[in-house]
Amino acid sequence: GESVGLHLPTLSVQEGDNSIINCAYSNSASDYFIWYKQESGKGPQFIIDIRSNMDKRQGQRVTVLLNKTVKHLSLQIAATQPGDSAVYFCAETSSVRRYKYIFGTGTRLKVLA
Amino acid sequence: GAVVSQHPSWVICKSGTSVKIECRSLDFQATTMFWYRQFPKQSLMLMATSNEGSKATYEQGVEKDKFLINHASLTLSTLTVTSAHPEDSSFYICSARDRGLSNQPQHFGDGTRLSIL
Secondary structure (H helix, E strand, O other): OOOOOOOOOEEEEEOOOOEEEEEEOOOOOOOEEEEEEEOOOOOOEEEEEEEOOOOEEEOOOEEEEEEOOOOEEEEEEOOOOHHHOEEEEEEEEOOOOOOOOEEOOOEEEEEEO | OOOEEEEOOEEEEOOOOOEEEEEEEOOOOOOEEEEEEEOOOOOEEEEEEEEOOOOOEEOOOOOOOOEEEEEEEOOEEEEEEOOOOHHHOEEEEEEEEOOOOOOOOOEEOOOEEEEEO
C-alpha cells in the first residue's frame, strides 16, 4: 500500500564519508526501482534506477543495490558532500501497476561539515 | 535532459476558490502524466494518472469531482482543485513519462504549494 509517515528518519554523515540509505519495498512483483532526491520546496530529482534482473548498478558517486530475496534496496553515496543534503525516496513499480510508482517513506540526509 | 515545468509554484487563495495547476513537458511528449500530493515530512502519494485524450484514472479515495484533470495535449496536463478548502492545502507535484518509454523514470516538476485560507 501507500507509505505514510509522521517522521522522516534522518541520517547524519560527516562530509567526505560514505552514506548508505536503505529502503524496504513491499511488492514482490515490482521489477523497476528508482531513487529520487528531493530538496526543500522542490520536486524529486532522478538519481539512479535499477531493474529486477540486476542486483547492482553504479552511477557517478552513487551505487544502488537490490536484494530481491529480502525486498531491500539501498543507495550508497560516496564521498558525501554538503550538496547531497536532502530527502531521499525510493520508488518501486511494475508493469502490472502500469509503472505507477509507490514511494517509500523517505530518509533525510544531513551532511555535517 | 527531460524537463517538466509546473505552474504556478505557489498559490494562496480563499476557501471556496477553484485553483488550476499546469504541468508541461518541455522537451518531450508525454502521453501519461501523474499527479501527486505531499504533506510536510511525508512521502508522495499518487492521486491520479492523466492520460492524453482520455479520462484520468484516480487512486482509491481521491474524489474525481474535487480534483479535475485535463490532458488535452501531449505536453500539457492540468489539475483543478475545485472549491478548495483549508484541508486541501498541500504540495502538489506532477510528473511525466516520455511517450513510449513506460519503464523509464518519471520526471518531476518542482511542485505547487497550495495554501487555502
